[in-house]
Amino acid sequence: MKKVFTSILSLFMAFALFLAPVKVNAATGSDLLKVHYIDVGQGDSIYIQYKDYDILIDAGDNNMGDRVVNYLKPLIKGNLELVIATHPDADHIGGMDTVLKSFKANKIIDSGMSGTSITYSDYLNQVNAQVKNGAVYSGDSDMTINISNGVKLDIIETGDNNGSTNNNSVVAKLTYEKIKYLFTGDMEQKVEKKILNRDLKADVLKVGHHGSKTATSPEFLQKVNPKYTIISAGPNNKFGHPHAETINTLNSFNIPYYITKDLGNIIVSTNGTSLSINDDEVNVPPNENDVNSGDDIKSEKQENPGDNPTPDSTTNSDIYIKNIDSKSEVVIIENNSDKSIDMSGWYMISTTGNQIFNFPDSFELKAGSTINLISGRGSNSDGVSSLKWSNSYIWSDTYDPGELYDSSNTLISSFGK
Structure with a gap:
């Protein structure tokens, strides 16, 4: 059964991400x-x-x-x-x-x-x-x-x-x-x-x-x-x-x-x-849309992050985050529909570190299939059943919810909230 996502914090973050560009140019260049x-x-x-x-x-x-x-x-x-x-x-x-x-x-x-x-x-x-x-x-x-x-x-x-x-x-x-x-x-x-x-x-x-x-x-x-x-x-x-x-x-x-x-x-x-x-x-949010001021928006993270219950996935789409294994650094995303979905412009966020994975252009998730996003040292992907996020370790072992957004910056699914 589809669940309606109602987290105020995540809605705010989605709005903030809409206001501020998500695909920030990575810091590169000779003057780094x-x-x-x-x-x-x-x-x-x-x-x-x-x-x-x-x-x-x-x-x-x-x-x-x-x-x-x-x-x-x-x-x-x-x-x-x-x-x-x-x-x-x-x-x-x-x-x-x-x-x-x-x-x-x-x-x-x-x-x-x-x-x-x-x-x-x-x-x-x-x-x-x-x-x-x-x-x-x-x-x-x-x-x-x-x-x-x-x-x-x-x-x-x-x-x-x-x-x-x-x-x-x-x-x-x-x-x-x-x-x-x-x-x-x-x-x-x-x-x-x-x-x-x-x-x-x-x-x-x-x-x-x-x-x-x-x-x-x-x-x-x-x-x-x-x-x-x-x-x-x-x-x-x-x-x-x-x-x-x-x-x-x-x-x-x-x-x-x-x-x-x-x-x-x-x-x-x-x-x-x-x-x-x-x-x-x-992401480096502009000051006017800053969610870090502490004046109005407070995090909904648990008081004791090491004692989390089994995380649930919430979604408002046929595509959803099926699981995040923080120790193995593997995210599983499933297409539960009967048609392939073009994920060009979609992105995944590790909310604790605000680290972003951008899906490749023209990437399609086939009907009824899954894709693994993998990270960490030595990680590799085949581009079909798995995609490489980074050689760095992305996920915290204590508390690190994940969020999946489509190309219009709409929150599609969350896991671990």
Whole structure:
């Protein structure tokens, strides 16, 4: 029996998608800026790459230095133009001494807070060695670093008396024409509130303190108004990061989140106007149609996404999403009618990540048949019974409903709501 789809949120999303172009040009070109959120387990390490300008923010824990160096070596041709150590906690600067032994740094910025640990001493020794070799060292006062025409990095001063090392983290905002990224280290809600009067708006937010409930307040999210968020956290970490409270807050604003413990390295690329996440194009809604403001539209995602009941499929068409196997990365779509249906211009959305699969032009789903959309490393398709979505992993294992739209942006079927 056909079911009438009545989800207010999904109707709104369909309307928003109608207003904003869905088929966004993927971020490509010689002027591409890439932000690499390196998987360093329970820690942070972010590499910013624009032409021959290289920036590293943090380097993970003590056992992650070699991993970061090995990641950077194929990508960096000369020096690191800028190194930022957000604060002296081991999960942020532990691998930095190894990095600074391997690359010459032109400029080093940190929070100005000292530490008494061996980890901090190792870091400081390498900073001093870099300074002797010509590097410029400074604290995190307000400053703008002009990288290129239309590309800049702003250091946002948060003050020097914020208590914990976390709350004295270096905060930085990267701008490439229309696209902006915000990096927050382990900044928590106390300092989030303190800097709400600053220009924090960003398309991509690195969620503070690995998704801890002590960071990422609703007020801060509303101010930043991110379209996408990245969480750097390790599997089965003893802190329980990211906390359910943070995930619920992101869900309440309908903001997609990507977690390194689930996806590994995450690369967010831009040409200054559009975004790609792990080489998959994503939507950047215009501000006037923004569903992330949190003022009127709230997500209907469950409070405990790990305890979902068996998902149901809803549809208003003979074509419907039969199943989404998030572990195998396979979506099954079935044509339950007695005629073939041209799916040119149709598209499928993973709603948690807002990742889009566009059906090939002239693709027909035969009467009574199914098509598998497959993704993940090593995925292949025959173009008849299966179509390849991406080499990236699309589906979250916790909560990730799927939606199928036709060429007129009408919601045809949903699964997992």
